[in-house]
Amino acid sequence: MTQINWSEKVNPVVRNLPPSGIRRFFDLVAEMKGVISxxxxxxxxxxxxHIREACIYSLEKGYTMYTSNWGLLELREAVAADVEGTYNIKYNPRDEILITVGVSEAMDLAMRVLLEPGDEVLIPEPSYVSYAPCTTLAGGVPVFIPTGMENGFRISAEQVQSLITPRTKVLLLCYPNNPTGAIMDREELLKIAEVAKQNDLMVVSDEIYDRLTYVGQHTCMASLPGMQDRTVLLNGFSKAYAMTGWRVGYAAGHPDIIGAMTKIHQYTMLCTSITAQMAAMEALKNGQPAMRHMVENYNRRRNLVVQAFRDMGLPCYEPGGAFYAFPQISGTGLNCEEFAEELLKQEQVALVPGNAFGPSGEGFVRVSYAASLDDLSEAFRRMSRFVRRYGVRPKIISTPKQMANGQSA
Known part of the structure; x- marks a missing residue:
């Protein structure tokens, strides 16, 4: 009987796609007990x-049916009002906004609509793990814009211009940034917008962390002069409203682009869960106080975590947004994967190796401070013990919880 090579049955583009660097690492975590992640x-x-209650109430009322492929009109109207109130950008909720299954689906749809085989996408790097694979799956070619701690993990208009070729089609932005927490100032974004217009680029702007901005004021790319129709604005409810498992996002842009994205959406996802859409409407209507409370907590933890890393002897860029710190760990003599794996094995603390986000992430690890002060404090006790073994001499530091309470070590 002929031996079947099953891997050859798989599309070679998919076969050659690397697994997520985050999920690969957390397969190890799942096998261990007592881990602080x-x-x-x-x-x-x-x-x-009140958001959960809106979902429960919708079920009690019998809202269990399909919605329009575009999503509930009432939700699209609420999204349009929220974007206009926040950024003074007007979108027609009937044909310029699409409700998606999280921002991840919106990103995939945008790439599939905008790219033809061989088109290039400029991606600031370190970058979120899905951006390059989404580009590749759509037939595009990722072209990375390297950034580092020395420039605050920000890109410049000059960098963008230097990488543009006749095949460049899209500039992909994510600020506040995952994994670094970097933010962009309005002045530089204005320059980048001019480069996009001069070179006829589309911009896909993932602004899922826009409300988690702690330094200055977030600038929405679509709000800049001449950029609304040239930008596909992606956002959602996962981070600001603590709704990750609900899987509700949206895309806003020119009706031709959003209409094309809806064509794919209707044949693949059909529509986003109606109960999740009901919850998202409640989040937009009445969720601002809870959101502000969460953001205030993240901001306090941000300051404590950055100081704790620096006191530990690990340089750490001060993030201006999101809920990640990106400390430099090269002083331990370990590369980022060795650091993360040994820290997990020796001290049961789970971080993400920086190279999961691209080559510019080597020498760093990503740390989420969306965790309790108790967990952060215990994790820093363990990390301080760990880095001491590798020749880094921490100061006598207070844990994040002690610092929050005004105590000293």
């Missing part, structure tokens, strides 16, 4: 009760 980018808050 600071790796997954998920709020430690439960979805606020």
């Amino acid at each position: 600071l790796g997954v980018g998920e709020p430690d808050f439960v979805t606020p009760w």
